[in-house]
Amino acid sequence: MKAGFVALIGRPNAGKSTLLNWLLGEKIAMVSHKAQATRKRLNAIVMYKDAQIIFVDTPGLHEKERLLNQFMLQEALKALSDCELILFLAPVTDDITYYEKFLELSQNRPHILVLTKIDLVDNAKLLAKIKEYQKYQDKFLELIPLSVKKNIGKEELLETIAKYLPKHPYYYDPELLTTENxxxxxxxxxxxxxxxxxxxxxxxxxxxxxxxxxxxxxxxxxxxxxxxxxxxxxxxxxxxxxxxxxxxxxxxxxxxxxxxxxxxxxxxxxxxxxxxxxxxxxxxxxxxxx
Ligand SMILES: Nc1nc2c(ncn2[C@@H]2O[C@H](COP(=O)(O)OP(=O)(O)OP(=O)(O)O)[C@@H](O)[C@H]2O)c(=O)[nH]1
Ligand SMILES: [Mg+2]
Structure with missing residues (x-):
């Protein structure tokens, strides 16, 4: 038996909430084309083979002074430090600097680099992007490209997460979809x-x-x-x-x-x-x- 908390981290609009809903197979998290949609952590419980994966959606990493935004950032940072594994979501069209900033912030915490929205580019562009990230291959556990829109990458992502989760009894009843009310x-x-x-x-x-x-x-x-x-x-x-x-x-x-x-x-x-x-x-x- 394996179980653990997996935080979804990335800039606003990276596709975190969309990914969470897709993995759960139910829409519980709000999604928007407008950035900074998610304000609070939200758990989704996904059973995969012998693993119980608790995905934690978070507000996008951003800087703004308003107290509401400080709360949002704090939520993301709490999830980052309270989890067994991090998924860093980088839209395939993003500059690599977002990832470099994350590396500084996360201080070598184990993470999987997820390239999201790969439906937006052709194969050549995708390969070029992967190559760019490979200079940091000693920093991430794995790199997984995916597209929720085209339904690509789910099985590979779940399999990889299960591989890295620690042996642990389930935290929740396996029938439960979320801890939210x-x-x-x-x-x-x-x-x-x-x-x-x-x-x-x-x-x-x-x-x-x-x-x-x-x-x-x-x-x-x-x-x-x-x-x-x-x-x-x-x-x-x-x-x-x-x-x-x-x-x-x-x-x-x-x-x-x-x-x-x-x-x-x-x-x-x-x-x-x-x-x-x-x-x-x-x-x-x-x-x-x-
Ligand atoms: N083309 C494409 N668009 C996607 C994909 N996944 C998500 N999106 C779109 O990206 C936008 C942002 O998605 P969200 O899931 O709300 O992003 P988020 O990271 O949760 O954003 P915040 O809550 O603001 O931090 C939405 O318009 C989604 O429809 C994908 O695989 N392909
Ligand atoms: Mg969101």
Missing amino acids: IRDIYKELIREAIFENVSDEIPYESDVIIEKIEESPTLDKVYAMIIVEKPSQKGIIIGKNGQTLKRIGKEARKLMEEFSHKKIFLHLFVVVKKGWTKSKKELENIGYLF
Whole structure:
């Protein structure tokens, strides 16, 4: 029996959350083409042969002074130091300097280098990139190219991870998919719908607090508050005649229904909390505990 925690680390937009959902075969983590989507660690438990792999999704490594961003960075660093193995995700089109920075940060922690989104380049470009990384081949355990879009590399990645995991009894019931509760998953799915439907700074200055869930076997009633920094943002999220909020609700409900296999009743309301991204107390209220 083998078991261990495997942290997904990389810059914002590297494809960490997409990879986590793909490996789990369920969508529990929000994904966006906009960077800095993930704000908090999230565990997905994948059983592979005799191994229990607990993948830990993290916020992308980035630098920004705002307290919310400091929290995000801290989450990534905690995952980095608390795991048995690191997957460093580097989009194939990225400059190698991201990896070099990671090497400094991680101080020789064992890691697998994962080249993501290889569907974006042709074979010659992929080989050239691999060659470039080979100058650091004494630093990484293995290099694995993959594409979630084209469904390439899953088996090889899981096999490699299992190889490096320590012998250890399972940490969780093998039936369990995640240690997150339904509240946190619903919250992330609503956040994804917000990211998809509003632009500029609003995705980065809004968040979701699940106020209440009334669960039944076939229907979940979810009451969620969207918080924003400014009154003008509240107006934009609601939209003309409430159109934008309606669209966000519709998309979020679809994602939530796909996950829970239940009908979802979703009540969304928008509240202005000025300065929430810079206030420790407000961040802790949302569940972002330092
Ligand atoms: N072409 C292509 N796009 C991908 C692939 N994997 C992920 N993406 C896209 O990359 C974007 C970012 O994906 P995410 O999974 O949200 O990235 P992330 O690393 O979790 O980003 P943060 O949470 O912001 O740190 C999304 O638009 C994905 O659809 C892939 O294999 N191929
Ligand atoms: Mg993410």
